[in-house]
Amino acid sequence: MPRSSNGALKRAILDCAREVLLEQGYTHLSMRRIANAVGCTATSIYLYFQNKDALIHTLIDEGMDGLFQDLSGSIEGVASPTERLRVLARRYIEWGLENPEYYEIMFMLHPERMERYPAAMYRRARRNLEIFTEALSESVDGKVTGESAEAELRVASAAIWTALHGAVSLFIAQRVDVSLDRDAVVAEVVAQTSRAAERLTGSFSSSTTFK
Amino acid sequence: MPRSSNGALKRAILDCAREVLLEQGYTHLSMRRIANAVGCTATSIYLYFQNKDALIHTLIDEGMDGLFQDLSGSIEGVASPTERLRVLARRYIEWGLENPEYYEIMFMLHPERMERYPAAMYRRARRNLEIFTEALSESVDGKVTGESAEAELRVASAAIWTALHGAVSLFIAQRVDVSLDRDAVVAEVVAQTSRAAERLTGSFSSSTTFK
Amino acid sequence: MPRSSNGALKRAILDCAREVLLEQGYTHLSMRRIANAVGCTATSIYLYFQNKDALIHTLIDEGMDGLFQDLSGSIEGVASPTERLRVLARRYIEWGLENPEYYEIMFMLHPERMERYPAAMYRRARRNLEIFTEALSESVDGKVTGESAEAELRVASAAIWTALHGAVSLFIAQRVDVSLDRDAVVAEVVAQTSRAAERLTGSFSSSTTFK
Amino acid sequence: MPRSSNGALKRAILDCAREVLLEQGYTHLSMRRIANAVGCTATSIYLYFQNKDALIHTLIDEGMDGLFQDLSGSIEGVASPTERLRVLARRYIEWGLENPEYYEIMFMLHPERMERYPAAMYRRARRNLEIFTEALSESVDGKVTGESAEAELRVASAAIWTALHGAVSLFIAQRVDVSLDRDAVVAEVVAQTSRAAERLTGSFSSSTTFK
DNA sequence: CATGAATGAGCTTTCATTCAT
DNA sequence: CATGAATGAAAGCTCATTCAT
Numbered sequence: 001m002p003r004s005s006n007g008a009l010k011r012a013i014l015d016c017a018r019e020v021l022l023e024q025g026y027t028h029l030s031m032r033r034i035a036n037a038v039g040c041t042a043t044s045i046y047l048y049f050q051n052k053d054a055l056i057h058t059l060i061d062e063g064m065d066g067l068f069q070d071l072s073g074s075i076e077g078v079a080s081p082t083e084r085l086r087v088l089a090r091r092y093i094e095w096g097l098e099n100p101e102y103y104e105i106m107f108m109l110h111p112e113r114m115e116r117y118p119a120a121m122y123r124r125a126r127r128n129l130e131i132f133t134e135a136l137s138e139s140v141d142g143k144v145t146g147e148s149a150e151a152e153l154r155v156a157s158a159a160i161w162t163a164l165h166g167a168v169s170l171f172i173a174q175r176v177d178v179s180l181d182r183d184a185v186v187a188e189v190v191a192q193t194s195r196a197a198e199r200l201t202g203s204f205s206s207s208t209t210f211k
Numbered sequence: 212m213p214r215s216s217n218g219a220l221k222r223a224i225l226d227c228a229r230e231v232l233l234e235q236g237y238t239h240l241s242m243r244r245i246a247n248a249v250g251c252t253a254t255s256i257y258l259y260f261q262n263k264d265a266l267i268h269t270l271i272d273e274g275m276d277g278l279f280q281d282l283s284g285s286i287e288g289v290a291s292p293t294e295r296l297r298v299l300a301r302r303y304i305e306w307g308l309e310n311p312e313y314y315e316i317m318f319m320l321h322p323e324r325m326e327r328y329p330a331a332m333y334r335r336a337r338r339n340l341e342i343f344t345e346a347l348s349e350s351v352d353g354k355v356t357g358e359s360a361e362a363e364l365r366v367a368s369a370a371i372w373t374a375l376h377g378a379v380s381l382f383i384a385q386r387v388d389v390s391l392d393r394d395a396v397v398a399e400v401v402a403q404t405s406r407a408a409e410r411l412t413g414s415f416s417s418s419t420t421f422k
Numbered sequence: 423m424p425r426s427s428n429g430a431l432k433r434a435i436l437d438c439a440r441e442v443l444l445e446q447g448y449t450h451l452s453m454r455r456i457a458n459a460v461g462c463t464a465t466s467i468y469l470y471f472q473n474k475d476a477l478i479h480t481l482i483d484e485g486m487d488g489l490f491q492d493l494s495g496s497i498e499g500v501a502s503p504t505e506r507l508r509v510l511a512r513r514y515i516e517w518g519l520e521n522p523e524y525y526e527i528m529f530m531l532h533p534e535r536m537e538r539y540p541a542a543m544y545r546r547a548r549r550n551l552e553i554f555t556e557a558l559s560e561s562v563d564g565k566v567t568g569e570s571a572e573a574e575l576r577v578a579s580a581a582i583w584t585a586l587h588g589a590v591s592l593f594i595a596q597r598v599d600v601s602l603d604r605d606a607v608v609a610e611v612v613a614q615t616s617r618a619a620e621r622l623t624g625s626f627s628s629s630t631t632f633k
Numbered sequence: 634m635p636r637s638s639n640g641a642l643k644r645a646i647l648d649c650a651r652e653v654l655l656e657q658g659y660t661h662l663s664m665r666r667i668a669n670a671v672g673c674t675a676t677s678i679y680l681y682f683q684n685k686d687a688l689i690h691t692l693i694d695e696g697m698d699g700l701f702q703d704l705s706g707s708i709e710g711v712a713s714p715t716e717r718l719r720v721l722a723r724r725y726i727e728w729g730l731e732n733p734e735y736y737e738i739m740f741m742l743h744p745e746r747m748e749r750y751p752a753a754m755y756r757r758a759r760r761n762l763e764i765f766t767e768a769l770s771e772s773v774d775g776k777v778t779g780e781s782a783e784a785e786l787r788v789a790s791a792a793i794w795t796a797l798h799g800a801v802s803l804f805i806a807q808r809v810d811v812s813l814d815r816d817a818v819v820a821e822v823v824a825q826t827s828r829a830a831e832r833l834t835g836s837f838s839s840s841t842t843f844k
Numbered sequence: 845c846a847t848g849a850a851t852g853a854g855c856t857t858t859c860a861t862t863c864a865t
Numbered sequence: 866c867a868t869g870a871a872t873g874a875a876a877g878c879t880c881a882t883t884c885a886t
Binding site for chain 2: 025026027107108109110111112114129151152154155156158159160161162163164165166167169170173174175176177180181184185188189191192193195196199
């Protein structure tokens with residue numbers, strides 16, 4: 001069953017892997033099943049990927065890149081830094097919900113699999129976090145000072161990211177009560193996270209120090 | 212290796228399953244490994260649990276109960292509703308980080324395994340969400356009115372929960388940058404979520420409507 | 423296809439493994455083939471052996487023990503030390519030719535497989551060499567003296583062993599010209615090796631020093 | 634990666650095969666690995682060799698020729714027939730230890746692979762035995778007579794060869810106690826074998842007839 | 845002359861589960 | 866109450882080889 005050459009099969013393998021992922025979940029993602037979906041033998045996959053790890057890493061990398069393109073695209077032309085942060089938050093969740101199969105392997109995989117994640121790919125993946133840190137940084141523009149300013153920003157953007165991730169992952173896992181209006185929940189999460197800037201600059205009453 | 216009868220072995224199985232879970236992760240949780248840890252045969256496990264699903268569901272149920280006990284205990288004697296919400300948020304994260312093996316199977320499992328989750332257990336699990344809804348409800352005490360008042364509260368508490376879950380799950384999966392101060396991130400997440408009440412009651416400026 | 427319990431299958435596995443070994447050679451000795459020969463599934467083998475290595479090591483150990491029993495039995499009641507050495511040499515070759523399948527895995531395996539050979543088994547295996555050293559030692563009885571006496575004996579018995587092994591292994595591998603009288607070759611090898619004692623004691627003319 | 638045409642690639646394949654053999658052992662010698670080492674595809678190998686067997690046979694043939702050149706060269710100018718035999722014995726072992734990768738496939742392969750060994754090559758390989766027979770023959774020069782004289786010589790030289798092979802193969806397989814002085818063992822083996830002439834001519838006391 | 849694409853057979857091993865005792 | 870014996874399905878992976886280009 002020869003293909004039209006030129007790596008068309010490689011593309012097909014990646015696509016079908018995502019398909020399997022979407023329909024049967026990561027647990028059932030096996031080389032044989034992928035091969036079956038593609039219409040080739042399991043052996044053929046090894047012509048394009050050194051092993052299963054490499055295949056998955058490629059998939060993750062594609063996902064990371066796709067997410068980053070989406071996020072950076074979304075804030076183009078958005079002038080207000082505050083608004084930019086909000087847009088990012090919203091796009092993150094939406095991208096996750098639109099690409100659950102990517103999202104699952106990107107962020108919901110057992111850490112064991114990630115230990116061997118190549119450094120070059122890791123750097124690309126981090127951009128998805130940095131874009132939040134940057135937006136937050138511009139958003140507070142100089143108002144957060146002191147030695148630990150940068151650390152504070154990184155902490156805050158990590159907190160934002162975890163919150164967004166929580167929403168995406170629970171929706172994907174179908175753990176959020178279906179009787180709730182999904183859009184409303186998303187909006188609420190976005191609202192909660194996108195006020196981080198105000199907190200950092202202390203621009204509202206709450207002066208509580210948390211234990 | 213006969214036990215003192217009467218389900219002592221059942222207890223041992225559950226405990227050892229958690230042990231295996233903690234030490235080797237869910238991926239490596241197999242009937243044989245549990246049996247090995249217990250000191251019985253894999254067959255024996257089937258005397259107490261219909262199958263692997265049932266065992267895991269029991270484990271999840273125990274975890275859900277443990278979490279609920281912990282959460283309810285934590286707000287006993289806390290008068291301020293606002294403070295109560297904050298305490299709950301903090302306790303949720305802390306419990307998750309203290310009981311990662313429970314948390315992993317409770318909330319980080321592929322939905323496939325949950326599809327068969329028994330209704331009775333499901334109801335018990337929901338209390339962990341409801342406790343947030345209640346706290347939030349008391350926190351806004353009557354200030355959120357109208358037909359959709361209840362829905363709004365449920366939406367808001369779902370949003371809180373997802374944010375908390377995001378933090379716990381990413382920490383467990385070791386996906387949060389290790390160079391960050393974990394306590395600081397947790398504090399930040401707690402801070403972000405525990406201001407939900409203010410939002411609902413409109414007690415601050417932001418009047419943005421989210422697209 | 424349940425067996426008569428009590429490890430009868432374990433025995434059958436070992437026996438059939440030897441059978442496969444004899445008929446198809448080590449290269450084709452696979453878990454599946456063994457299972458096929460036994461009449462069980464490959465999985466069942468793992469009930470009795472941790473893995474393929476363990477199975478082969480058991481086989482080797484059995485062979486080593488069998489050889490040792492044979493060798494020690496052969497010299498019982500042989501009074502003359504010189505004659506004892508000759509008998510050992512002859513029995514070694516004969517045992518090898520009678521048990522080619524054992525011999526092949528015992529001494530003709532790639533060292534890679536032997537790296538993991540358990541220490542306890544290794545000690546048992548060494549007895550087959552030591553029995554030669556002892557016989558040689560008694561054979562020269564005190565006539566070889568000096569600091570390096572023991573080392574000399576060990577060197578000489580190693581040389582004897584390698585010669586015997588060479589004959590066995592080449593016969594097994596069918597590399598010796600079939601037109602030759604096998605018994606004659608064996609007799610010649612035995613003759614060559616069993617005069618080692620004379621050499622050590624210098625009881626004949628040859629005083630050449632070998633570079 | 635086109636070569637300078639005319640079989641340069643064939644040469645590279647053979648050389649790299651030996652390299653792989655030396656570094657990874659026969660077990661890991663696969664067409665793919667050879668191709669990798671050469672820098673061509675596995676398919677290309679089939680342009681020069683009908684199959685893996687043919688490749689290995691060629692390698693064996695080269696080895697057999699190399700050994701023969703070495704052996705014949707070694708006795709040039711050695712006048713004494715007795716000394717010639719000794720030199721041959723020593724060179725055989727040394728050549729084997731210096732070219733373990735050749736030796737392994739030449740003499741330590743499962744007979745299955747040799748069954749298909751081409752007759753022409755087989756004849757060339759035999760010269761390595763005949764050179765021993767000849768040396769032995771000259772060594773006893775007319776003193777061994779009778780109908781079976783030739784057969785006796787062939788038997789004796791086969792015995793010599795097996796002894797030498799035993800030493801080489803066990804050293805290569807790392808089965809000889811590493812605490813022993815290798816040179817001493819080799820010297821001992823050479824000593825044992827090179828006295829075959831004396832035995833044949835009955836030039837020493839031992840009049841034992843071997844059972 | 846050389847390759848890229850592909851395969852089928854085979855490998856060791858792990859898994860959840862069943863059944864007679 | 867508990868086990869020993871056994872299984873079928875599946876996993877990831879490697880191999881020698883073929884064929885059209």
